[in-house]
Amino acid sequence: MKIICSKANLVKGVSIVSKAVPSRTTMPILECILIDASANEIKLTANDMELGIETVIEGEIVERGIIALDAKFFSEIVRKLPDNEVVIESDDSFQTIITCEKAKFTIAGKSGEDFSYLPYIEKNESITISQFTLKDVVRQTIFSIADNDTNKLMTGELFEINENRLRVVSLDGHRISIRNIELKENYSPLKVVVPGKTLQEISKILTGEAEDMVDIYFADNHILFEFDQTKVVSRLIEGEYFHIDQMLSSDYDTKVKVNKREFLSCIDRATLLIREGDKKPIILNIQDGSLQLKINSFAGSMNEELEIDKEGKDLLIGFNPRFFIDALRAIDDEEVTLYMVNPKAPCFIKDDAGTYTYLILPVNFNAATV
C-alpha cells in the first residue's frame, strides 16, 4: 500500500477514529487503526467491538492496500510531523514507512485481515437532526447516567421516538434528565438504549454546527450515526428501559422561579464546605419572595438568600447540591422554575415549552439542626 495525504487530513481522521480505540484490551489488533486503501478511497477505522468509527480522508492512492497500525504510535507520529504531505508505504511484511519532508519513521504494522470491520447496518429506520442538537442533547443529559455497571441500563440513555418527537432520557436512581426534540417528520415508534460512552465519544467528534446534519439509523442491536465523512456504529444496551412516565406527575404545591446564574453560583459556593463523599445536603428554605440556602458541615456553615418568585406553600427541603449543579449547568435559560410537593417528593425543574425536565429526589435531613 502507498498513499499520500496532507498532515492536516491525517490528523483529523486519526483523531476521529481514535475515540473508538480501547485503552486496555487483550486483543492487540483492537489497539490498531486500520488504513484501508483497497478501493477508491482512504478509509480509517477503529473498533473496540462495542463502538466502531470509520472516516474517509482525502488523499492520493498510489498503490492499493490495507494496513493496521498501532493507534497510539501512529497518531503521535502523525501529530508531530511537519505540516506537509505525508507518504505512508507498507510492504508485504507489514513494515510501514511514514515519510514527511526529511523525517522518516519505520514502524511495524499488522495485517488488516484480523481486523474487525464495522458491522453492516441495514439503512431502514432513520431520523435526521442537526449536529448542534445532538451535541446539545447529550451535554444536557449525559451527567445523570450511572457511572457504575450495577445496572447496565442506567449506563445508557433512552432514545425514544414517537411520531415527530424524540425524547432522550438518562437516570441514575436519584435523578432523571429528559430532553424533548421536535423532529421534522413523523416516524414509527421506537425505543433504544444507547451506551453513555458512545454518546460521550460522538459528542467530541461532532462539529456542533446547526447546519451540519447527522443521520441516525436504528438496527436490532446497533445504532449508526452518519455525518460528514464519518460513520459511528455502536451496540445498543439490551433490556427494557425504566418506565418513567408514572414518575412525571405535574402536580405541585410550591412553584419557585429563580435566576439561574445566581442560584447556581450560590449552590456552587455552598459545596466548598463539603468534601468528596461527605453526604451533607443543602437546605432550601422557601418563603414568600425569598429562598434561603443553608449548608452545615464539619468545616463550617454557609447561608445565603436569593430573591425568588413563589407560588403556593412555604417549604423546607434538602438536596444533594451536586445534582442541582449538574442540572442548572445544563440549562441555558436565564430563569428556571422549580416545582415541588413536599420534603419527600421529587423536585422538577421544567421549562414551559417542555424542552427539558430534570427530576431530583430530595434527601432527608434533621430539621431541628437547620
Add this chain to the structure above:
Amino acid sequence: MKIICSKANLVKGVSIVSKAVPSRTTMPILECILIDASANEIKLTANDMELGIETVIEGEIVERGIIALDAKFFSEIVRKLPDNEVVIESDDSFQTIITCEKAKFTIAGKSGEDFSYLPYIEKNESITISQFTLKDVVRQTIFSIADNDTNKLMTGELFEINENRLRVVSLDGHRISIRNIELKENYSPLKVVVPGKTLQEISKILTGEAEDMVDIYFADNHILFEFDQTKVVSRLIEGEYFHIDQMLSSDYDTKVKVNKREFLSCIDRATLLIREGDKKPIILNIQDGSLQLKINSFAGSMNEELEIDKEGKDLLIGFNPRFFIDALRAIDDEEVTLYMVNPKAPCFIKDDAGTYTYLILPVNFNAATV
C-alpha cells in the same frame, strides 16, 4: 478582628501566599493562612518552615486583630464569592464570619499565636534585578535540578555573585545549566544554594515584567526576595556546591550551528518511539553540512536530516533526547551552537555572548547498530 477588602485584592493575596502552604504536614497550623491586621496594614502570611511568604493587601481595618484560617477552605471560599467587598470578622473564640453581598460563611479559625512568623532577615547584602530576569533565569535552569533528595545540593540552584556578575547554576549529574547575568553594580563575592522549590514557587508569583524589580537579600541561612507588596523568605541548602569550573573546558573538535526550532522538533518527533524509562539514545551523525538524527527502539525507527554549519571533525555521538529537548526549549535564540570533542566527552551548547551554557553528557551506544 474585622477587616473589609475587595474580593479581587483578597484573591490576589491569598493566591500569592498559598504557594507556601505545605500540601501535607503534621502541624495543622502550617495549613493556615495568617491574617494579621494588628497594626496599620492587612498582612497575609503562609509558612511551611522552609519557605515563607508574606504579602500586604489593601483594605480597611475596622477592628485590629489576628486570625489563622485553613488555607484550602479560605482560598476556595474567597475565590467563589461574588465580585464585591468582603467582610472578615472573627471573635474571641476564633469563629470567623466571611460575608459578601448576601452570602455568609462561618468557619472555625485558629489563634494566630501558634503561627510561625517569617524569620527576621537583616538587610545587609543585597542585589536588585528585574522580575523579568529572575523569572527567565529560573525557567532556563530549573529543569536540570535533581528531582530526588539523594544529594540535597542537587535539588537547589547555585546563586554565585562575583563583582558585577550573577551566575545561576543547576546540575543533576548528567547535565549542567548555567545562566550569567550582568548586574548594575559591583558586589562582594557570595555563594548560596537556593532550594529549587523556592524558585519554582517564586516564579509563579513574579509578574515577569522588565520594569518591576526584585531585591534579593542574603543572610547566613536564608534568602529573602522582596518585590511589590510581597516578601518571600527561604532557607538555603547547606553545604559546598560542586566545583563546576573544571568541567567547563572551551576546547572543541567539532562545532555545529543549527536552526533551533528545526532541531528541537526533530528530536521531539524522535522521542515518540521511546517509552518512559526506556533509555534509548538519539544518535547524531555529524558530517559536513548535514546532521543526521537516528533513533531505534522496539517500536520502530526514525531518521531525519538537518542542514547545519559545521567546523572541525565528523562525529557520531549519542544523547538522552530529553536533555536536549529541555535545553533547547530554554534557549530563545533562533540558532544554537554545539561544541563537542568526542563521543565520550560532554557537548556544550553556548551562545557567543556567554549568557548561557548547557553541558550535556553523551551516552554510550553500540555503533554497529547505527
